[in-house]
Amino acid sequence: MSTIYIVGSAVTKFGELWDKSLRDLIQDAAFSAIKDATLEPKDIEAIFIGNMAANQFEGQSHLGALVSSFFPHFPPSMRIESACASGSLAMLTAENALLAQRYNTVLVIGAEKMTDVDASVTTDILAGAADVEKEQRSTFPGLYALLAQAHMQKFKTTSEQLANVAVKNHHNALANPHAQFHKEITVQDVIQSPMVAEPLHLLDCSPISDGASAVVLSTKKHHSNIIIAGTGHAQDTLALADRKSLTEFASTQKAATQAYAQANISAADIEAAEMHDCFTIAEIFAVEDLGFCKKGKGGQYIQQTQTRQELNPSGGLKACGHPVGATGVKQIAYLHQQMKLGRWNVTLAHNIGGSGATAVVHILKQGKNL
Amino acid sequence: MSTIYIVGSAVTKFGELWDKSLRDLIQDAAFSAIKDATLEPKDIEAIFIGNMAANQFEGQSHLGALVSSFFPHFPPSMRIESACASGSLAMLTAENALLAQRYNTVLVIGAEKMTDVDASVTTDILAGAADVEKEQRSTFPGLYALLAQAHMQKFKTTSEQLANVAVKNHHNALANPHAQFHKEITVQDVIQSPMVAEPLHLLDCSPISDGASAVVLSTKKHHSNIIIAGTGHAQDTLALADRKSLTEFASTQKAATQAYAQANISAADIEAAEMHDCFTIAEIFAVEDLGFCKKGKGGQYIQQTQTRQELNPSGGLKACGHPVGATGVKQIAYLHQQMKLGRWNVTLAHNIGGSGATAVVHILKQGKNL
Numbered sequence: 001m002s003t004i005y006i007v008g009s010a011v012t013k014f015g016e017l018w019d020k021s022l023r024d025l026i027q028d029a030a031f032s033a034i035k036d037a038t039l040e041p042k043d044i045e046a047i048f049i050g051n052m053a054a055n056q057f058e059g060q061s062h063l064g065a066l067v068s069s070f071f072p073h074f075p076p077s078m079r080i081e082s083a084c085a086s087g088s089l090a091m092l093t094a095e096n097a098l099l100a101q102r103y104n105t106v107l108v109i110g111a112e113k114m115t116d117v118d119a120s121v122t123t124d125i126l127a128g129a130a131d132v133e134k135e136q137r138s139t140f141p142g143l144y145a146l147l148a149q150a151h152m153q154k155f156k157t158t159s160e161q162l163a164n165v166a167v168k169n170h171h172n173a174l175a176n177p178h179a180q181f182h183k184e185i186t187v188q189d190v191i192q193s194p195m196v197a198e199p200l201h202l203l204d205c206s207p208i209s210d211g212a213s214a215v216v217l218s219t220k221k222h223h224s225n226i227i228i229a230g231t232g233h234a235q236d237t238l239a240l241a242d243r244k245s246l247t248e249f250a251s252t253q254k255a256a257t258q259a260y261a262q263a264n265i266s267a268a269d270i271e272a273a274e275m276h277d278c279f280t281i282a283e284i285f286a287v288e289d290l291g292f293c294k295k296g297k298g299g300q301y302i303q304q305t306q307t308r309q310e311l312n313p314s315g316g317l318k319a320c321g322h323p324v325g326a327t328g329v330k331q332i333a334y335l336h337q338q339m340k341l342g343r344w345n346v347t348l349a350h351n352i353g354g355s356g357a358t359a360v361v362h363i364l365k366q367g368k369n370l
Numbered sequence: 371m372s373t374i375y376i377v378g379s380a381v382t383k384f385g386e387l388w389d390k391s392l393r394d395l396i397q398d399a400a401f402s403a404i405k406d407a408t409l410e411p412k413d414i415e416a417i418f419i420g421n422m423a424a425n426q427f428e429g430q431s432h433l434g435a436l437v438s439s440f441f442p443h444f445p446p447s448m449r450i451e452s453a454c455a456s457g458s459l460a461m462l463t464a465e466n467a468l469l470a471q472r473y474n475t476v477l478v479i480g481a482e483k484m485t486d487v488d489a490s491v492t493t494d495i496l497a498g499a500a501d502v503e504k505e506q507r508s509t510f511p512g513l514y515a516l517l518a519q520a521h522m523q524k525f526k527t528t529s530e531q532l533a534n535v536a537v538k539n540h541h542n543a544l545a546n547p548h549a550q551f552h553k554e555i556t557v558q559d560v561i562q563s564p565m566v567a568e569p570l571h572l573l574d575c576s577p578i579s580d581g582a583s584a585v586v587l588s589t590k591k592h593h594s595n596i597i598i599a600g601t602g603h604a605q606d607t608l609a610l611a612d613r614k615s616l617t618e619f620a621s622t623q624k625a626a627t628q629a630y631a632q633a634n635i636s637a638a639d640i641e642a643a644e645m646h647d648c649f650t651i652a653e654i655f656a657v658e659d660l661g662f663c664k665k666g667k668g669g670q671y672i673q674q675t676q677t678r679q680e681l682n683p684s685g686g687l688k689a690c691g692h693p694v695g696a697t698g699v700k701q702i703a704y705l706h707q708q709m710k711l712g713r714w715n716v717t718l719a720h721n722i723g724g725s726g727a728t729a730v731v732h733i734l735k736q737g738k739n740l
Contacts, residue, residue: 001471023503052431055423059507061498062453065727068605069501069612074621076603077728078459081449083432089448093463099470101371128431131439133393137429233446235438242439251444357435358447 004098006215006364007105007222008037009333014211014321015180022058022113025212027070029326030109033214033333037222044216045103047077050090050110051325056125057113067109083129084278085353086110087213087328088360092233094217104219110329111212122208126324129354131239141205141279143240143355145197148281150246152199154296157284159199161299163190165280166203166318168308173315176334180209180321190280204280209321213330226339229346230263230363232256238357247296251359252289252350259348259361260291267291270363271344272310274331276352277318286350287311290361313338327351332362339366372589374468374598376734377475378407379703384581384691385550392428392483395582397440399696400479403584403703407592414586415473417447420460420480421695426495427483437479453499454648455723456480457583457698458730462603464587474589480699481582492578496694499724501609511575511649513610513725515567518651520616522569524666527654529569531669533560535650536573536688538678543685546704550579550691560650574650579691583700596709599716600633600733602626608727617666621729622659622720629718629731630661637661640733641714642680644701646722647688656720657681660731683708697721702732709736 010032012025020028026049034041047067055061064077080090087110094108114122127137135143151157167187173179190203217228232255237243244250260266267290275290277283284298293301302311314320314334317327328351335347349362380402382395390398396419404411417437425431434447450460457480464478484492497507505513521527537557543549560573587598602625607613614620630636637660645660647653654668663671672681684690684704687697698721705717719732 021503053425055426055495055498058502059494059498060502061422061451061495062500062608062724062727064452064459065605065608065724066501069608069727074605074607077605078463078603079451080463081431081451082434089434093448093450093466096463096466096470096472099472100466101469102466124429125425125431128425128429130432131436132428132430133391233448235435235444235447237444238432238435238439354432354435357432357439 001099002219004095004228005218005221005224006226006336007218007224008033008216009336010036011178011213011330011333012211013178014209014323016115017210020210022054022111025113025210026067026109026111029212029214030107033216037216039216041071042073043105044071044075044107046075046097046106048090048094048106048108049079050086050328051079052081052083052086052112053125057117082358083353084324085328085351085358085360086325088351088362091328091332091362092231092360095228095231098217098219106217107214108217108329109212109214110326112323112325113210114208114323115210119208134239134241141197141200144279144281145200146240147246147355148199151281151284154247157299159191160187161303162204162280163187164303165277165283166190168302169277169312169316169318172309172313173319176314176320179315179319180207181319200279206278206317206322209323211321211323211326213326213333215329215333226336226364226366228362229365230259232258232361234359236357238354240355249285249289249356249359251356252286255359255361256290259363263363265346269346270348271346272313273348273350274314274335275312275316275350277312277316278322283312290350328360335364339364371469374465375588375591375594376585376596376598376706377588377592377594378403378586379706380406381548381583381700381703382581383548384579384693386485387580390580392424392481395483395580396437396479396481399582399584400477403586407586409586411441412443413475414441414445414477416445416467416476418460418464418476418478419449420456420698421449422451422453422456422482423495427487452728453723454694455698455721455728455730456695458721458732461698461702461732462601462730465598465601468587468589476587477584478587478699479582479584480696482693482695483580484578484693485580489578504609504611511567511570514649514651515570516610517616517725518569521651521654524617527669529561530557531673532574532650533557534673535647535653536560538672539647539682539686539688542679542683543689546684546690549685549689550577551689570649576648576687576692579693581691581693581696583696583703585699585703596706596734596736598732599735600629602628602731604729606727608724610725619655619659619726619729621726622656625729625731626660629733633733635716639716640718641716642683643718643720644684644705645682645686645720647682647686648692653682660720698730705734709734
């Protein structure tokens with residue numbers, strides 16, 4: 001099997017970008033990533049774009065063909081959708097196409113433009129990521145509130161521990177120029193913010209965002225020594241009511257096990273992790289299910305850890321922003337950019353679709369660890 | 371590289387299926403295909419589902435996770451969307467995952483449930499497969515009418531030749547129990563049917579349909595000697611206004627060239643072809659662009675050919691029906707079923723997204739041709 005190198009990456013500013021269209025964001029991320037790879041557009045042999053709902057947000061389906069049209073040679077292109085895990089599954093699809101020896105160098109894009117419609121419309125579109133028959137169009141704050149309640153009841157996790165995730169991620173985002181929020185917040189700010197779905201306050205929730213991200217992958221080294229060392233992809237039931245447990249994501253556990261095994265490492269080897277903190281409780285689930293701490297101890301772990309800057313260093317979904325289709329690609333683009341600067345050698349990206357029905361884990365390695 | 375065998379397939383009835391939900395259709399096709407392969411659900415290692423717009427038709431995104439939930443072991447699963455080519459690109463994605471040695475046996479599903487909303491809503495949803503900015507939500511009959519006008523002007527193609535495509539496909543559908551229409555029509559019927567977008571009459575257009583299809587692919591032979599011998603995937607500009615020519619689909623030509631080369635055959639070797647006749651003019655484009663006859667002679671070729679039953683033998687999109695995400699998988703499932711009966715040894719499936727922006731060609735072989 002070939003080695004897959006990350007040879008270029010880019011992330012647009014995330015936020016309420018009312019002066020940019022979805023097309024603008026895609027082109028910006030795509031061509032910046034190609035430039036970062038010191039390649040030309042014609043070097044891209046195929047494109048994989050992760051997007052959840054451009055057909056609902058802007059009436060535009062067939063994004064693969066749209067993106068291909070931006071290139072002089074119209075490379076083969078397709079869109080992958082798995083709700084908020086669309087970006088990381090676009091990555092996985094691209095990796096498979098490379099390993100299948102169909103292409104040598106491909107572009108992966110993640111993009112979503114969510115702020116051009118009313119927030120109530122966005123909430124309804126996002127509810128489509130749950131089981132619309134069994135969960136009756138529950139909102140995602142509502143579904144994650146159930147998970148938070150279960151975790152608090154079973155493990156004595158506190159509202160302060162939830163709030164602390166948001167405080168940390170807002171702090172980390174200060175150093176990320178692409179982040180949606182550049183504002184320190186306190187535990188008190190979170191707890192005093194309006195209640196959305198008990199126990200989740202407004203500041204426990206990631207925002208509605210516009211943004212795009214892109215990564216160039218190649219089986220040729222080019223100038224990169226950063227590789228995808230492991231990938232895992234697993235599912236659980238779409239509806240929470242069908243789960244065996246409401247205090248863990250078996251999908252994350254399975255995907256992480258696969259990725260660690262492929263990369264021949266364990267959780268203890270991870271130096272930094274981008275995790276799917278769509279709500280603060282989700283990062284507590286993630287640190288436990290990825291094996292960074294024992295089940296039930298996630299709130300404490302994040303409070304006490306000496307490596308707070310290595311848990312969602314970009315600011316996570318909470319503070320960097322969460323343009324849903326973009327997130328899975330942005331996590332990897334961000335880690336790639338930091339690893340190029342020598343910040344870490346072994347990192348992990350963890351992307352979730354729905355309330356844990358889909359989980360994807362990527363492990364990146366560089367330099368002496370190859 | 372491994373050989374990929376088609377080891378099972380199934381197609382539901384296509385039509386206005388008001389007593390079936392999308393879930394019903396998916397389960398019906400999926401488990402019938404697994405049974406056809408004499409496998410068990412637990413043997414499926416991953417799932418790839420092609421669907422254009424379930425989030426618009428039924429508010430349900432995240433179909434990959436939904437489908438995985440139907441299985442006892444929740445296999446990894448994702449959705450692929452490329453408008454009306456969603457099904458064939460789900461096939462290609464599955465093939466890549468097998469060739470990447472990530473899995474040995476996977477399930478590909480195509481599904482769409484289109485008749486639960488008003489036809490005007492469906493028309494608007496389908497318009498999202500065009501370039502919504504440059505083509506201003508033109509309808510697809512309107513876009514294909516432009517292509518038909520160009521072809522008629524340049525090559526003297528006649529309305530009778532267009533009509534003849536529909537007549538042939540309705541005839542072929544009589545032998546297909548899953549077809550939406552079981553009704554012979556005449557050239558006069560087509561020409562006297564209401565004009566939708568000149569020169570396309572109502573009976574030049576494929577219908578709005580519900581339906582699902584599924585194929586089990588494996589790198590293990592099981593009981594099958596039918597393989598995927600070649601695959602091609604190419605794009606052209608999303609908007610017709612950006613095309614170099616309005617009388618050909620360069621995407622089909624490129625995809626066919628790739629597929630023929632990989633299968634080590636030429637157009638003359640194809641014994642039967644399922645082609646993307648969303649409108650009658652599209653089959654005329656297809657027979658020319660796939661190399662079955664000279665450019666401009668498609669209308670005549672279909673009129674004169676002695677092998678009319680081998681051109682869209684299922685009845686094509688026109689008479690078998692066109693549940694958009696299902697079509698690309700149904701073409702391959704139909705050919706697989708007929709080849710199992712010994713009807714042909716080398717066949718081709720041709721699936722289009724939009725007005726030719728995406729084209730995917732598959733070549734199947736069996737028995738002595740392997």
